[in-house]
Amino acid sequence: MDEIRLWQVLGISLVLGLLVGLQREWSKSEGAGIRTYPMITLLGTVSALLAERFGGMLLFGGLIGVAALMVMMKVMMNLNITEERPPHSGPTTGMAALLMYLVGAMLAFDLVPQAIAIGGGVALLLQWKRPLHGFVRRIGQPDIEAVFRLVLIAMVVLPVLPDRTYGPYDVLNPFHIWLMVVFIVGISVGSYLVSRFFGAGAGTLISGLLGGLISSTATTISYAGRSRSAPDSSPLAAVVIMVASAVVFLRVGFEVAVVAPGVFYQILPQLGVMAGWMALIALFAWAFSRKRSQELPEAKDPSALLPAVLFGALYALVLVVVAAAREYAGEEALYIVALVSGLTDMDAITLSTARLVDSGRLPIDVGWRMMLIGAMSNIVFKGAAVCLLGNHRLSRRILLLFGISISGGIAILLWWP
Template sequence: MAEPIVDPLLLRIFIAFGLGALIGLEREQAESGGSFAGSRTFPLFALIGAVSQAFFPGLLPTVILALVVPLTVAYVAKVLTEHDIGLTTLTAAILTVLLGALTVHSERGAVFAIVIGGVVTVLLSAKPTIHGVVDRVDKSERRATLKFVLVVFVVLPLLPNRELDIVYGLNPRFIWFMVVFVTGLSFVAYILSRVIGARHGIALTGILGGFVSSTATTVSMAERTSEAPDIYRISAFSVVVASVVMFPRALVEVAVVNPALLPEVVVPLGAMTVVGLVLAGIGYWRSTLEPTIEADLENPFRLQPALFFGLVFAAVLVASQFANSRFGDAGIYATAFFSGLADVDAITLTLSRLAADGEISPAVATTGIVIGAIANTLTKVGLVWVLGTRRLGERVSVALGIVAVVGIVVVLL
């Protein structure tokens, strides 16, 4: 077998050097980082970590401690001379040493080092954007978010990771993890809606509102249309888009809980998504108004709604298991419909889990998820009729009615 052109260890050391140079270039351009350490120093940090791990792995902790001393001295000098107490560059320096060591540790370590190095560089360079996001979130929302995150990190490790008879065979850690996952998915969309929703108008409002809460978006648009009937075209577009975005959100949940089920579910939900977006696009194209309006969305990182979703999810999971054992597939479908009227996330996660455990077939899980999605779509139609205007109700009913029919047809084929 031919010898490699470049020694594998040497290649990984070059990778470490490149990661250090990447982070160093970013720090060189940063106002608070350039004077402390920059494009020359950071590659050296990475090389120190790489060489130590490659030839003296037992001394790596000592090397890091030895570096902490001059880094601390340099940091103190920076604080005294520039009155800048930021720890970002100091932290990045220590992390760069570890990334260098990780690069030569193993092949998997090299991959992780490259990914982490890229993420770190993006994070460091995104300082203005991140600060802008924080400035757009008021103090009460920040406190609520911090409380939620604190509870998540405290509660999750304490919950038993096994099925308990006392709670009807449920796995408490899995239930809470699903609560965190769904809430986190909503929170990402919520932050994006706060940052760029208003500037990009109603289209982005519908998309991001659908990921946060399609029901909340529907209620908000219906109430706004009731106050200003002339915006019914744009409001209909927003409601339809928010309702359709619910389907890709469900696909993300299926992919996390049961990736093997995704190929089956993606066909009906994908068809419903495409048809819904086409109908929404036609409605938007025919519209003559484009006001910049936003849905009234609340921060999803709040304990009370999260706990409520956890209870709903647990109840739907127990009810689905009971319905399956007592009534078979018909019980699953009935449970999917009635739970879908209120929330599609719970039934999507439940049926994905049951299919993963082998309690129901993938076909039954797929049909149940589609039924839940259709039921939730019908809820949106009912809300716009009750809270909105007749014109809004007619437009939304036609669009979402076609979407529901497409879902039924695809499942029955």
């Protein structure tokens, strides 16, 4: 390692240690603070640097030394127990010290981005003690069950599925199909838990954002139903529905970036323009709505196994139908498939189209148009749901907002070069 790089590594080590030490000192954590943590992190870096010359036992010995120091500190603190100073029983400080020692060592081994991410994550976990503990107190039995159902489908079912193609047109891969189920349920469960973290105090824009990530269709139906019993909420309900519908395009982009990174940058301009157009419409709707927050409707558990299995079946069906339509009926039939499949679910048509484009089975020009048609079809479905379930004020607003949105989508379809 050259001298300039060495000083850079030592500087980063010092900054990361200071960051964690600052948090510990500010939170009045007894023992290690703003001076100790930088020294621990630097010790890890220096030990790793010296271990390259004198052997790995030096690095291991430093780790043992830090662990012994933290144990000794804890014992001494517990020996001085008074009414003003209760027992110090938590392992967080010691674990943070050991982890920051290893973060320092990672810097010496040129794992700089990973070390920075871990060091920053440690600081955030320490700082977010109260919000995280409050979150755990707020979650109930259904929330825990949602997490472990995700564990079931991701860590128990997925690994045993065969990773090879079967069936007509050689497009059905059980492992890949269930991987898409895990992916979609993972996004929904993550957003669901975030909504639980924010609780009932989430504002209008956050409600729309989380609603779009969990399910824009479910969010639309929920707010439409609420508008009948609370007509005055119609302006804000329209904003939440509009924001959730715009966020769908961010979710689509994220899904494509994960399952088909090579396709992402080719669809980003078209779907980005559509997302920006709908966000602009939502912004104007928000500007003319009442300036008060609205609680997020109680989100339903998105990890239920039956919907997950149904999504997997729909995804597989779309793969086969798209492959058959391409072989026998041409591009026009593909657009009809996108129109129908996008009515109630955007994820299936998005993921299946992205995988087919990535594998060379579909041209990119057809692929992004199918995704956009599916999204517009889903907007039409949500508009119909609002008209059926919502009051007249909300229906008029949504028909206007969705009509302008679809006009922009049609313009993109027709005139995109």
